[in-house]
Amino acid sequence: xxxxxxxxxxxxxxxxxxxxxxxxxxxxxxxxxxxxxxxxxxxxxxxxxxxxxxxxxxxxxxxxxxxxxxxxxxxxxxxxxxxxxxxxxxxxxxxxxxxxxxxxxxxxxxxxxxxxxxxxxxxxxxxxxxxxxxxxxxxxxxxxxxxxxxxxxxxxxxxxxxxxxxxxxxxxxxxxxxxxxxxxxxxxxxxxxxxxxxxxxxxxxxxxxxxxxxxxxxxxxxxxxxxxxxxxxxxxxxxxxxxxxxxxxxxxxxxxxxxxxxx
Amino acid sequence: xxxxxxxxxxxxxxxxxxxxxxxxxxxxxxxxxxxxxxxxxxxxxxxxxxxxxxxxxxxxxxxxxxxxxxxxxxxxxxxxxxxxxxxxxxxxxxxxxxxxxxxxxxxxxxxxxxxxxxxxxxxxxxxxxxxxxxxxxxxxxxxxxxxxxxxxxxxxxxxxxxxxxxxxxxxxxxxxxxxxxxxxxxxxxxxxxxxxxxxxxxxxxxxxxxxxxxxxxxxxxxxxxxxxxxxxxxxxxxxxxxxx
Numbered sequence: 363x364x365x366x367x368x369x370x371x372x373x374x375x376x377x378x379x380x381x382x383x384x385x386x387x388x389x390x391x392x393x394x395x396x397x398x399x400x401x402x403x404x405x406x407x408x409x410x411x412x413x414x415x416x417x418x419x420x421x422x423x424x425x426x427x428x429x430x431x432x433x434x435x436x437x438x439x440x441x442x443x444x445x446x447x448x449x450x451x452x453x454x455x456x457x458x459x460x461x462x463x464x465x466x467x468x469x470x471x472x473x474x475x476x477x478x479x480x481x482x483x484x485x486x487x488x489x490x491x492x493x494x495x496x497x498x499x500x501x502x503x504x505x506x507x508x509x510x511x512x513x514x515x516x517x518x519x520x521x522x523x524x525x526x527x528x529x530x531x532x533x534x535x536x537x538x539x540x541x542x543x544x545x546x547x548x549x550x551x552x553x554x555x556x557x558x559x560x561x562x563x564x565x566x567x568x569x570x571x572x573x574x575x576x577x578x579x580x581x582x583x584x585x586x587x588x589x590x591x592x593x594x595x596x597x598x599x600x601x602x603x604x605x606x607x608x609x610x611x612x613x614x615x616x617x618x619x620x621x622x623x624x625x
Numbered sequence: 626x627x628x629x630x631x632x633x634x635x636x637x638x639x640x641x642x643x644x645x646x647x648x649x650x651x652x653x654x655x656x657x658x659x660x661x662x663x664x665x666x667x668x669x670x671x672x673x674x675x676x677x678x679x680x681x682x683x684x685x686x687x688x689x690x691x692x693x694x695x696x697x698x699x700x701x702x703x704x705x706x707x708x709x710x711x712x713x714x715x716x717x718x719x720x721x722x723x724x725x726x727x728x729x730x731x732x733x734x735x736x737x738x739x740x741x742x743x744x745x746x747x748x749x750x751x752x753x754x755x756x757x758x759x760x761x762x763x764x765x766x767x768x769x770x771x772x773x774x775x776x777x778x779x780x781x782x783x784x785x786x787x788x789x790x791x792x793x794x795x796x797x798x799x800x801x802x803x804x805x806x807x808x809x810x811x812x813x814x815x816x817x818x819x820x821x822x823x824x825x826x827x828x829x830x831x832x833x834x835x836x837x838x839x840x841x842x843x844x845x846x847x848x849x850x851x852x853x854x855x856x857x858x859x860x861x862x863x864x865x866x867x868x869x
Contacts, residue, residue: 507705
Protein backbone atom coordinates (compact mmCIF):
# COMPACT_ATOMS: atom_id res chain seq x y z
CA UNK A 363 0.00 0.00 0.00
CA UNK A 364 1.71 3.21 -1.16
CA UNK A 365 1.82 6.09 1.30
CA UNK A 366 1.79 9.08 -1.08
CA UNK A 367 -1.58 10.39 -2.27
CA UNK A 368 -1.81 9.58 -5.99
CA UNK A 369 -0.27 6.16 -5.85
CA UNK A 370 -2.53 5.37 -2.91
CA UNK A 371 -5.62 6.41 -4.87
CA UNK A 372 -4.45 4.40 -7.82
CA UNK A 373 -3.86 1.40 -5.61
CA UNK A 374 -7.34 1.66 -4.13
CA UNK A 375 -8.96 1.97 -7.55
CA UNK A 376 -7.01 -0.96 -8.94
CA UNK A 377 -7.83 -3.28 -6.10
CA UNK A 378 -11.22 -2.08 -4.91
CA UNK A 379 -12.64 -0.39 -8.01
CA UNK A 380 -15.31 -3.04 -8.44
CA UNK A 381 -16.49 -2.43 -4.86
CA UNK A 382 -17.13 1.21 -5.66
CA UNK A 383 -18.80 0.35 -8.96
CA UNK A 384 -21.12 -2.15 -7.36
CA UNK A 385 -22.00 0.36 -4.68
CA UNK A 386 -22.63 3.05 -7.27
CA UNK A 387 -24.84 0.65 -9.20
CA UNK A 388 -26.98 -0.08 -6.15
CA UNK A 389 -27.12 3.62 -5.31
CA UNK A 390 -28.38 4.47 -8.80
CA UNK A 391 -30.82 1.57 -8.76
CA UNK A 392 -32.38 2.75 -5.50
CA UNK A 393 -32.31 6.43 -6.44
CA UNK A 394 -33.83 5.89 -9.89
CA UNK A 395 -36.54 3.42 -8.87
CA UNK A 396 -37.26 5.43 -5.76
CA UNK A 397 -37.62 8.64 -7.75
CA UNK A 398 -39.80 7.08 -10.42
CA UNK A 399 -42.11 5.35 -7.94
CA UNK A 400 -42.06 8.41 -5.71
CA UNK A 401 -43.00 10.58 -8.68
CA UNK A 402 -45.94 8.33 -9.46
CA UNK A 403 -47.05 8.37 -5.81
CA UNK A 404 -46.67 12.15 -5.73
CA UNK A 405 -48.62 12.53 -8.95
CA UNK A 406 -51.46 10.45 -7.58
CA UNK A 407 -51.54 12.20 -4.23
CA UNK A 408 -51.20 15.65 -5.79
CA UNK A 409 -54.02 14.97 -8.25
CA UNK A 410 -56.33 13.69 -5.51
CA UNK A 411 -55.56 16.70 -3.36
CA UNK A 412 -56.53 19.11 -6.12
CA UNK A 413 -59.92 17.55 -6.88
CA UNK A 414 -62.39 20.41 -6.51
CA UNK A 415 -65.06 20.01 -3.85
CA UNK A 416 -68.18 18.62 -5.52
CA UNK A 417 -71.14 20.93 -5.80
CA UNK A 418 -74.29 20.23 -3.83
CA UNK A 419 -75.18 18.96 -0.38
CA UNK A 420 -72.90 19.42 2.59
CA UNK A 421 -72.93 15.75 3.50
CA UNK A 422 -72.75 13.98 0.17
CA UNK A 423 -70.77 10.74 0.25
CA UNK A 424 -68.34 12.08 -2.34
CA UNK A 425 -67.56 15.08 -0.21
CA UNK A 426 -66.95 13.03 2.92
CA UNK A 427 -64.68 10.58 1.09
CA UNK A 428 -62.71 13.42 -0.42
CA UNK A 429 -62.32 15.09 2.94
CA UNK A 430 -61.23 11.84 4.57
CA UNK A 431 -58.68 11.03 1.89
CA UNK A 432 -57.33 14.56 2.12
CA UNK A 433 -56.81 14.21 5.85
CA UNK A 434 -55.03 10.86 5.43
CA UNK A 435 -52.83 12.15 2.63
CA UNK A 436 -51.98 15.20 4.68
CA UNK A 437 -50.85 13.00 7.56
CA UNK A 438 -48.72 10.93 5.17
CA UNK A 439 -47.06 14.03 3.74
CA UNK A 440 -46.42 15.69 7.07
CA UNK A 441 -45.06 12.56 8.75
CA UNK A 442 -42.66 11.63 5.97
CA UNK A 443 -41.46 15.15 5.38
CA UNK A 444 -41.11 15.76 9.07
CA UNK A 445 -38.87 12.84 10.01
CA UNK A 446 -35.36 11.94 8.79
CA UNK A 447 -35.14 9.23 6.18
CA UNK A 448 -32.50 7.47 8.28
CA UNK A 449 -34.98 7.14 11.14
CA UNK A 450 -37.73 6.06 8.76
CA UNK A 451 -35.42 3.38 7.42
CA UNK A 452 -34.80 1.98 10.91
CA UNK A 453 -38.47 2.07 11.89
CA UNK A 454 -39.78 0.53 8.70
CA UNK A 455 -37.07 -2.09 8.18
CA UNK A 456 -36.88 -3.33 11.76
CA UNK A 457 -40.50 -2.57 12.48
CA UNK A 458 -41.65 -4.79 9.64
CA UNK A 459 -39.43 -7.65 10.65
CA UNK A 460 -39.74 -7.46 14.44
CA UNK A 461 -43.37 -6.43 14.88
CA UNK A 462 -45.06 -8.01 11.87
CA UNK A 463 -42.57 -10.64 10.88
CA UNK A 464 -42.13 -9.43 7.31
CA UNK A 465 -38.48 -9.82 6.38
CA UNK A 466 -37.58 -7.66 3.44
CA UNK A 467 -34.15 -7.63 1.89
CA UNK A 468 -32.31 -4.40 2.74
CA UNK A 469 -32.42 -3.45 -0.94
CA UNK A 470 -36.19 -3.85 -1.23
CA UNK A 471 -36.70 -2.00 2.03
CA UNK A 472 -34.40 0.76 0.78
CA UNK A 473 -36.34 1.21 -2.44
CA UNK A 474 -39.64 1.29 -0.55
CA UNK A 475 -38.34 3.87 1.92
CA UNK A 476 -36.93 6.16 -0.74
CA UNK A 477 -40.14 5.86 -2.79
CA UNK A 478 -42.46 6.72 0.07
CA UNK A 479 -40.22 9.55 1.14
CA UNK A 480 -39.96 11.00 -2.37
CA UNK A 481 -43.71 10.58 -2.80
CA UNK A 482 -44.35 12.82 0.17
CA UNK A 483 -42.17 15.57 -1.24
CA UNK A 484 -43.38 15.15 -4.80
CA UNK A 485 -47.02 15.29 -3.70
CA UNK A 486 -46.53 18.89 -2.66
CA UNK A 487 -44.49 19.68 -5.76
CA UNK A 488 -47.23 18.23 -7.99
CA UNK A 489 -49.94 20.11 -6.13
CA UNK A 490 -48.00 23.32 -6.57
CA UNK A 491 -47.42 22.50 -10.23
CA UNK A 492 -51.11 21.91 -10.85
CA UNK A 493 -52.14 25.06 -9.02
CA UNK A 494 -49.61 27.14 -10.91
CA UNK A 495 -51.33 26.48 -14.24
CA UNK A 496 -53.44 29.46 -15.25
CA UNK A 497 -57.11 29.06 -14.35
CA UNK A 498 -57.96 30.04 -17.91
CA UNK A 499 -56.60 26.70 -19.12
CA UNK A 500 -59.10 24.85 -16.95
CA UNK A 501 -61.92 27.14 -18.00
CA UNK A 502 -61.14 26.68 -21.67
CA UNK A 503 -61.05 22.91 -21.23
CA UNK A 504 -64.35 22.92 -19.35
CA UNK A 505 -65.86 25.22 -21.97
CA UNK A 506 -65.35 22.61 -24.68
CA UNK A 507 -67.07 20.04 -22.50
CA UNK A 508 -64.17 18.30 -20.80
CA UNK A 509 -64.89 16.95 -17.34
CA UNK A 510 -62.37 17.28 -14.51
CA UNK A 511 -60.52 14.07 -15.40
CA UNK A 512 -60.10 14.93 -19.08
CA UNK A 513 -59.08 18.47 -18.22
CA UNK A 514 -56.39 17.10 -15.94
CA UNK A 515 -55.23 14.43 -18.35
CA UNK A 516 -55.04 16.42 -21.55
CA UNK A 517 -54.49 20.01 -20.48
CA UNK A 518 -53.30 20.54 -16.91
CA UNK A 519 -51.00 17.59 -16.19
CA UNK A 520 -48.92 17.82 -19.38
CA UNK A 521 -48.17 21.43 -18.50
CA UNK A 522 -47.76 20.81 -14.78
CA UNK A 523 -45.39 17.89 -15.33
CA UNK A 524 -43.25 19.98 -17.64
CA UNK A 525 -43.12 22.69 -14.99
CA UNK A 526 -42.19 20.35 -12.14
CA UNK A 527 -39.48 18.56 -14.09
CA UNK A 528 -36.70 20.67 -12.56
CA UNK A 529 -38.02 19.91 -9.08
CA UNK A 530 -38.17 16.22 -9.96
CA UNK A 531 -34.57 16.34 -11.11
CA UNK A 532 -33.70 17.99 -7.86
CA UNK A 533 -35.40 15.18 -5.98
CA UNK A 534 -33.49 12.61 -8.03
CA UNK A 535 -30.17 14.26 -7.21
CA UNK A 536 -31.09 14.43 -3.53
CA UNK A 537 -32.03 10.76 -3.64
CA UNK A 538 -28.67 9.77 -5.15
CA UNK A 539 -26.96 11.43 -2.21
CA UNK A 540 -29.46 10.46 0.48
CA UNK A 541 -29.41 6.76 -0.28
CA UNK A 542 -26.17 6.90 1.75
CA UNK A 543 -28.28 6.91 4.92
CA UNK A 544 -29.56 3.47 3.99
CA UNK A 545 -26.24 2.03 5.17
CA UNK A 546 -27.90 1.91 8.60
CA UNK A 547 -30.01 -0.99 7.37
CA UNK A 548 -27.00 -2.54 5.59
CA UNK A 549 -27.96 -1.73 2.02
CA UNK A 550 -24.70 -2.23 0.14
CA UNK A 551 -24.86 1.08 -1.69
CA UNK A 552 -21.93 3.35 -2.42
CA UNK A 553 -21.46 4.73 1.10
CA UNK A 554 -21.67 1.29 2.65
CA UNK A 555 -19.10 -0.03 0.19
CA UNK A 556 -16.84 2.93 0.91
CA UNK A 557 -16.92 2.14 4.61
CA UNK A 558 -15.99 -1.44 3.82
CA UNK A 559 -13.02 -0.35 1.72
CA UNK A 560 -11.87 1.94 4.48
CA UNK A 561 -12.16 -0.90 6.95
CA UNK A 562 -10.02 -3.10 4.74
CA UNK A 563 -7.29 -0.53 4.09
CA UNK A 564 -7.41 1.83 7.07
CA UNK A 565 -7.30 4.72 4.63
CA UNK A 566 -10.02 7.29 5.13
CA UNK A 567 -9.78 10.50 3.17
CA UNK A 568 -8.43 8.90 -0.01
CA UNK A 569 -11.26 6.41 -0.03
CA UNK A 570 -13.94 9.00 0.67
CA UNK A 571 -12.51 11.39 -1.90
CA UNK A 572 -13.01 8.73 -4.55
CA UNK A 573 -16.57 8.27 -3.33
CA UNK A 574 -17.21 12.01 -3.43
CA UNK A 575 -16.00 12.09 -7.04
CA UNK A 576 -18.31 9.20 -7.96
CA UNK A 577 -21.33 10.86 -6.31
CA UNK A 578 -20.55 14.05 -8.16
CA UNK A 579 -20.28 12.35 -11.55
CA UNK A 580 -23.58 10.59 -10.92
CA UNK A 581 -25.50 13.71 -9.92
CA UNK A 582 -23.93 15.89 -12.60
CA UNK A 583 -24.78 13.41 -15.35
CA UNK A 584 -28.34 13.19 -14.12
CA UNK A 585 -28.81 16.98 -14.06
CA UNK A 586 -27.49 17.27 -17.62
CA UNK A 587 -29.72 14.47 -18.86
CA UNK A 588 -32.75 16.06 -17.28
CA UNK A 589 -32.00 19.35 -18.98
CA UNK A 590 -32.08 17.50 -22.28
CA UNK A 591 -35.46 15.99 -21.40
CA UNK A 592 -36.78 19.44 -20.52
CA UNK A 593 -35.65 20.81 -23.85
CA UNK A 594 -37.26 17.91 -25.64
CA UNK A 595 -40.55 18.49 -23.85
CA UNK A 596 -40.58 22.15 -24.83
CA UNK A 597 -40.85 21.12 -28.46
CA UNK A 598 -39.33 22.94 -31.40
CA UNK A 599 -38.71 26.62 -30.95
CA UNK A 600 -39.93 27.49 -34.43
CA UNK A 601 -42.74 26.32 -36.66
CA UNK A 602 -43.39 25.92 -40.35
CA UNK A 603 -45.72 28.19 -42.19
CA UNK A 604 -47.89 26.37 -44.67
CA UNK A 605 -48.33 28.19 -47.93
CA UNK A 606 -50.54 26.14 -50.10
CA UNK A 607 -52.05 27.65 -53.20
CA UNK A 608 -55.39 26.29 -52.04
CA UNK A 609 -55.23 28.39 -48.91
CA UNK A 610 -57.55 31.36 -48.91
CA UNK A 611 -55.41 34.46 -48.96
CA UNK A 612 -58.33 36.71 -48.13
CA UNK A 613 -58.62 39.87 -46.17
CA UNK A 614 -58.15 38.06 -42.89
CA UNK A 615 -54.54 37.33 -43.62
CA UNK A 616 -53.58 40.86 -44.31
CA UNK A 617 -53.30 41.72 -40.64
CA UNK A 618 -49.85 40.82 -39.43
CA UNK A 619 -47.97 38.98 -42.11
CA UNK A 620 -44.65 40.54 -41.22
CA UNK A 621 -44.63 39.26 -37.65
CA UNK A 622 -44.36 35.54 -38.21
CA UNK A 623 -41.09 33.87 -37.41
CA UNK A 624 -40.22 30.79 -39.37
CA UNK A 625 -37.93 28.05 -38.16
CA UNK B 626 -87.77 31.94 -34.31
CA UNK B 627 -86.81 29.29 -31.81
CA UNK B 628 -85.23 30.17 -28.52
CA UNK B 629 -81.79 28.68 -27.91
CA UNK B 630 -81.02 30.01 -24.46
CA UNK B 631 -83.46 31.53 -22.04
CA UNK B 632 -82.41 33.03 -18.73
CA UNK B 633 -85.04 33.45 -16.01
CA UNK B 634 -84.70 35.34 -12.72
CA UNK B 635 -80.98 34.71 -12.67
CA UNK B 636 -79.21 35.76 -9.50
CA UNK B 637 -75.55 35.38 -8.70
CA UNK B 638 -73.92 36.40 -5.45
CA UNK B 639 -70.25 36.31 -4.59
CA UNK B 640 -70.49 36.27 -0.81
CA UNK B 641 -72.42 39.37 0.20
CA UNK B 642 -72.02 40.93 -3.19
CA UNK B 643 -75.03 40.47 -5.47
CA UNK B 644 -73.59 40.70 -8.96
CA UNK B 645 -76.66 39.62 -10.91
CA UNK B 646 -80.13 40.57 -9.75
CA UNK B 647 -83.01 38.80 -11.44
CA UNK B 648 -81.79 38.85 -14.98
CA UNK B 649 -84.24 37.70 -17.66
CA UNK B 650 -83.45 37.41 -21.30
CA UNK B 651 -83.47 35.17 -24.33
CA UNK B 652 -81.26 34.44 -27.28
CA UNK B 653 -82.99 33.24 -30.43
CA UNK B 654 -81.54 31.00 -33.10
CA UNK B 655 -79.37 32.90 -35.54
CA UNK B 656 -79.43 36.01 -33.46
CA UNK B 657 -76.46 38.15 -32.49
CA UNK B 658 -76.96 39.70 -29.07
CA UNK B 659 -74.49 42.16 -27.63
CA UNK B 660 -74.15 42.92 -23.97
CA UNK B 661 -72.70 46.29 -23.10
CA UNK B 662 -72.27 48.11 -19.83
CA UNK B 663 -69.73 49.55 -17.45
CA UNK B 664 -67.10 47.40 -15.75
CA UNK B 665 -68.58 45.57 -12.81
CA UNK B 666 -72.11 45.70 -14.17
CA UNK B 667 -72.28 41.91 -14.36
CA UNK B 668 -71.88 41.35 -18.12
CA UNK B 669 -69.10 38.79 -17.88
CA UNK B 670 -70.69 37.10 -14.89
CA UNK B 671 -73.90 36.69 -16.87
CA UNK B 672 -72.01 35.12 -19.74
CA UNK B 673 -70.02 32.88 -17.42
CA UNK B 674 -73.22 31.78 -15.69
CA UNK B 675 -74.77 30.85 -19.01
CA UNK B 676 -72.12 28.25 -19.77
CA UNK B 677 -71.86 27.33 -16.10
CA UNK B 678 -68.33 28.59 -15.51
CA UNK B 679 -70.00 30.18 -12.51
CA UNK B 680 -72.85 28.41 -10.79
CA UNK B 681 -75.84 30.79 -10.43
CA UNK B 682 -77.16 31.40 -6.93
CA UNK B 683 -80.74 31.04 -8.10
CA UNK B 684 -82.92 31.22 -11.19
CA UNK B 685 -83.14 29.14 -14.31
CA UNK B 686 -81.16 28.75 -17.50
CA UNK B 687 -83.13 26.97 -20.17
CA UNK B 688 -81.42 25.39 -23.14
CA UNK B 689 -84.07 24.35 -25.67
CA UNK B 690 -86.55 24.52 -22.83
CA UNK B 691 -84.58 22.33 -20.40
CA UNK B 692 -83.22 23.76 -17.20
CA UNK B 693 -79.48 23.19 -17.23
CA UNK B 694 -79.26 23.84 -13.50
CA UNK B 695 -81.12 20.62 -12.69
CA UNK B 696 -78.79 18.32 -10.75
CA UNK B 697 -79.17 15.53 -13.30
CA UNK B 698 -78.52 17.71 -16.34
CA UNK B 699 -75.26 16.85 -18.15
CA UNK B 700 -73.39 20.13 -17.84
CA UNK B 701 -70.38 18.90 -19.82
CA UNK B 702 -72.51 17.92 -22.77
CA UNK B 703 -74.29 21.26 -22.56
CA UNK B 704 -70.98 23.11 -22.71
CA UNK B 705 -70.06 21.38 -25.96
CA UNK B 706 -73.12 23.07 -27.45
CA UNK B 707 -71.98 26.53 -26.40
CA UNK B 708 -68.62 27.67 -27.66
CA UNK B 709 -66.80 30.13 -25.48
CA UNK B 710 -64.21 32.70 -26.54
CA UNK B 711 -62.30 34.26 -23.67
CA UNK B 712 -60.76 37.65 -23.19
CA UNK B 713 -57.38 36.04 -22.48
CA UNK B 714 -57.71 33.52 -25.39
CA UNK B 715 -56.81 30.62 -23.09
CA UNK B 716 -55.41 28.43 -25.82
CA UNK B 717 -53.99 25.21 -24.44
CA UNK B 718 -50.31 26.06 -24.23
CA UNK B 719 -49.17 22.44 -24.45
CA UNK B 720 -50.71 22.05 -27.90
CA UNK B 721 -50.28 23.47 -31.37
CA UNK B 722 -52.97 25.56 -33.02
CA UNK B 723 -54.28 22.50 -34.83
CA UNK B 724 -54.25 20.32 -31.71
CA UNK B 725 -56.14 23.03 -29.86
CA UNK B 726 -58.92 22.71 -32.42
CA UNK B 727 -58.84 18.90 -32.42
CA UNK B 728 -58.61 17.89 -28.78
CA UNK B 729 -62.24 18.66 -27.93
CA UNK B 730 -63.48 16.81 -30.96
CA UNK B 731 -61.45 13.68 -30.33
CA UNK B 732 -61.50 13.54 -26.54
CA UNK B 733 -64.97 14.90 -25.84
CA UNK B 734 -67.05 14.25 -28.94
CA UNK B 735 -65.18 11.04 -29.71
CA UNK B 736 -64.62 11.82 -33.38
CA UNK B 737 -61.91 9.96 -35.28
CA UNK B 738 -58.69 11.90 -35.75
CA UNK B 739 -58.94 12.33 -39.51
CA UNK B 740 -62.41 13.80 -39.31
CA UNK B 741 -61.45 16.07 -36.42
CA UNK B 742 -58.46 17.25 -38.36
CA UNK B 743 -60.53 18.09 -41.42
CA UNK B 744 -63.07 20.02 -39.36
CA UNK B 745 -60.34 21.85 -37.46
CA UNK B 746 -58.59 22.75 -40.69
CA UNK B 747 -61.74 24.15 -42.24
CA UNK B 748 -62.30 26.43 -39.26
CA UNK B 749 -58.67 27.46 -39.05
CA UNK B 750 -58.89 28.39 -42.72
CA UNK B 751 -62.05 30.33 -42.05
CA UNK B 752 -60.28 32.49 -39.47
CA UNK B 753 -57.20 32.82 -41.67
CA UNK B 754 -54.91 30.75 -39.46
CA UNK B 755 -54.40 27.67 -41.63
CA UNK B 756 -50.79 28.60 -42.17
CA UNK B 757 -50.05 28.42 -38.49
CA UNK B 758 -51.42 25.01 -37.58
CA UNK B 759 -48.05 23.91 -36.21
CA UNK B 760 -47.44 27.00 -34.13
CA UNK B 761 -47.75 26.95 -30.38
CA UNK B 762 -49.78 29.66 -28.67
CA UNK B 763 -46.73 31.45 -27.27
CA UNK B 764 -45.39 31.83 -30.80
CA UNK B 765 -48.49 33.69 -31.98
CA UNK B 766 -49.57 37.28 -31.57
CA UNK B 767 -52.63 38.09 -29.50
CA UNK B 768 -54.83 38.55 -32.54
CA UNK B 769 -53.67 35.27 -34.03
CA UNK B 770 -54.24 33.47 -30.74
CA UNK B 771 -57.76 34.82 -30.50
CA UNK B 772 -58.52 33.72 -34.06
CA UNK B 773 -57.31 30.21 -33.21
CA UNK B 774 -59.46 30.34 -30.07
CA UNK B 775 -62.46 31.17 -32.23
CA UNK B 776 -61.59 28.27 -34.53
CA UNK B 777 -61.32 26.00 -31.49
CA UNK B 778 -64.80 27.01 -30.36
CA UNK B 779 -66.19 26.56 -33.89
CA UNK B 780 -64.55 23.15 -34.25
CA UNK B 781 -66.93 21.79 -31.63
CA UNK B 782 -69.72 22.82 -34.02
CA UNK B 783 -71.71 24.47 -31.24
CA UNK B 784 -75.21 25.86 -31.47
CA UNK B 785 -74.16 29.20 -30.11
CA UNK B 786 -70.98 31.10 -29.42
CA UNK B 787 -70.32 33.17 -26.33
CA UNK B 788 -67.71 35.91 -26.52
CA UNK B 789 -66.36 37.40 -23.31
CA UNK B 790 -64.74 40.69 -24.31
CA UNK B 791 -62.85 39.03 -27.16
CA UNK B 792 -60.83 42.09 -28.11
CA UNK B 793 -60.19 43.68 -24.71
CA UNK B 794 -56.80 42.05 -24.19
CA UNK B 795 -55.54 42.89 -27.68
CA UNK B 796 -53.24 45.64 -28.85
CA UNK B 797 -55.26 48.21 -30.80
CA UNK B 798 -53.69 47.19 -34.10
CA UNK B 799 -54.93 43.62 -33.67
CA UNK B 800 -58.51 44.38 -32.71
CA UNK B 801 -59.48 44.71 -36.36
CA UNK B 802 -58.39 41.27 -37.51
CA UNK B 803 -60.42 39.62 -34.74
CA UNK B 804 -63.50 41.78 -35.27
CA UNK B 805 -63.45 40.92 -38.97
CA UNK B 806 -63.68 37.23 -38.05
CA UNK B 807 -66.47 37.79 -35.54
CA UNK B 808 -68.32 40.01 -37.98
CA UNK B 809 -68.10 37.36 -40.68
CA UNK B 810 -69.54 34.81 -38.22
CA UNK B 811 -72.31 37.18 -37.24
CA UNK B 812 -73.38 37.39 -40.87
CA UNK B 813 -73.22 33.65 -41.38
CA UNK B 814 -76.26 33.01 -39.20
CA UNK B 815 -74.37 31.85 -36.13
CA UNK B 816 -76.15 32.42 -32.83
CA UNK B 817 -73.88 34.66 -30.81
CA UNK B 818 -73.79 36.39 -27.46
CA UNK B 819 -71.07 38.99 -27.26
CA UNK B 820 -69.92 40.94 -24.24
CA UNK B 821 -67.96 43.83 -25.66
CA UNK B 822 -66.74 47.38 -25.33
CA UNK B 823 -66.59 47.86 -29.09
CA UNK B 824 -69.64 50.10 -29.55
CA UNK B 825 -69.14 50.64 -33.25
CA UNK B 826 -68.94 46.90 -33.83
CA UNK B 827 -72.07 46.36 -31.73
CA UNK B 828 -73.95 48.86 -33.78
CA UNK B 829 -73.07 47.16 -37.03
CA UNK B 830 -73.14 43.48 -36.18
CA UNK B 831 -75.68 42.98 -33.40
CA UNK B 832 -79.36 42.34 -33.90
CA UNK B 833 -80.11 43.25 -30.34
CA UNK B 834 -78.16 45.06 -27.68
CA UNK B 835 -78.58 44.63 -23.94
CA UNK B 836 -77.34 47.34 -21.65
CA UNK B 837 -76.44 46.08 -18.20
CA UNK B 838 -76.14 48.20 -15.13
CA UNK B 839 -75.64 47.12 -11.54
CA UNK B 840 -76.59 43.53 -12.13
CA UNK B 841 -79.74 44.06 -14.16
CA UNK B 842 -80.48 44.46 -17.84
CA UNK B 843 -81.46 48.10 -17.75
CA UNK B 844 -82.45 48.31 -21.37
CA UNK B 845 -82.67 46.02 -24.34
CA UNK B 846 -83.42 46.75 -27.95
CA UNK B 847 -82.12 47.03 -31.46
CA UNK B 848 -78.80 48.84 -31.87
CA UNK B 849 -80.82 51.67 -33.39
CA UNK B 850 -82.94 52.02 -30.27
CA UNK B 851 -80.10 51.68 -27.80
CA UNK B 852 -77.57 53.89 -29.48
CA UNK B 853 -79.78 56.52 -31.06
CA UNK B 854 -82.83 56.58 -28.82
CA UNK B 855 -81.93 55.27 -25.39
CA UNK B 856 -84.96 55.52 -23.14
CA UNK B 857 -83.19 54.73 -19.91
CA UNK B 858 -81.33 57.54 -18.17
CA UNK B 859 -78.48 55.24 -17.23
CA UNK B 860 -78.05 54.00 -20.78
CA UNK B 861 -77.76 57.58 -21.92
CA UNK B 862 -75.20 58.38 -19.23
CA UNK B 863 -73.14 55.31 -20.11
CA UNK B 864 -73.17 55.98 -23.83
CA UNK B 865 -72.14 59.59 -23.42
CA UNK B 866 -69.31 58.41 -21.16
CA UNK B 867 -67.94 55.92 -23.67
CA UNK B 868 -68.34 58.30 -26.57
CA UNK B 869 -66.08 60.86 -24.98
